[in-house]
Amino acid sequence: MxxxxxxxxxxxxxxxxxxxxxxxxxxxxxxxxxxxxxxxxxxxxxxxxxxxxxxxxxxxxxxxxxxxxxxxxxxxxxxxxxxxxxxxxxxxxxxxxxxxxxxxxxxxxxxxxxxxxxxxxxxxxNRVEAKVEPANVNSIKVLEKLNFTFVRYSEKERKISWKAYRFKYLFEINKRLILVPLPILNQSVGFFNFCIKFKSLTQSWKKLIKKSEVSLFSHLVAQSCYIQFYKCERTTKLKNK
Missing domain, CATH: 3.40.630.30 (Gcn5-related N-acetyltransferase (GNAT))
Structure with missing residues (x-):
């Protein structure tokens, strides 16, 4: 090693x-x-x-x-x-x-x-992952800068210490990953742009939005991801017709 x-x-x-x-x-x-x-x-x-x-x-x-x-x-x-x-x-x-x-x-x-x-x-x-808590904005910006892809939002992932349960985002980067940059939140939220896989499943975003434990901020993130993905998916389908 x-x-x-x-x-x-x-x-x-x-x-x-x-x-x-x-x-x-x-x-x-x-x-x-x-x-x-x-x-x-x-x-x-x-x-x-x-x-x-x-x-x-x-x-x-x-x-x-x-x-x-x-x-x-x-x-x-x-x-x-x-x-x-x-x-x-x-x-x-x-x-x-x-x-x-x-x-x-x-x-x-x-x-x-x-x-x-x-x-x-x-x-x-072939794949490198990084788990980041939603409040850790600086770390998320670092991963975004390096072209990591937002994969999913995982709940109640226990930390190694007994400090607490926390929510985390999962990011990953692949050797041969085609990224589709999508604006996630509008300026009123004042956050950053995720890059998500175009092949992400619409259903996964629906489930995420329905989760009662998700904070308002995370709800906006998920909802915006879903809307932007739907628009992108819809546009592609129309072009293919």
């Missing part, structure tokens, strides 16, 4: 026990862990245990986590990696976190691009 990756500004290497203090500073920040599968750490030993756990998964080819280092300063600025590796189904799920000090510099998409390149080119996987 690969132990390091490089991009223009970043160096990604396998996590080391000596990274514990730097990672503790990141993982103890509630603004960073807010949308992660952990509660913010309160002791450096928690970071040590987490690094050991992640490296054990890597040894068994089940997952791998990289420490992200800024080349210019040689500072540890976060972590990213493959949360799960499913070679049988040729897919993986990615995760990432960046120190708040380094937000807004484009480091997240740069790191993820390295993960995508390695997953498709060297691991020979």
């Amino acid at each position: 690969i132990t390091e990756l490089h991009s223009q500004r970043l160096y990604l290497r396998k996590m080391k026990a000596s990274d514990s203090l730097s990672m503790f500073k990141i993982w103890s920040d509630p603004d960073v862990t807010k949308f992660m599968n952990i509660s913010n750490f309160t002791d450096e030993n928690e970071a040590k245990d987490m690094i050991q756990f992640l490296n054990e998964l890597a040894q068994n080819n089940k997952a791998i986590r990289f420490t992200i280092i800024e080349k210019e300063s040689n500072h540890i600025i976060g972590s990213c990696g493959y949360n799960s590796l499913d070679f049988e189904n040729s897919k993986t799920e990615i995760g990432y976190d960046i120190s708040k000090t380094f937000w807004g510099k484009g480091y997240a998409p740069e790191a993820i691009s390295s993960l995508l390149d390695y997953a498709f080119t060297h691991l020979k996987l």
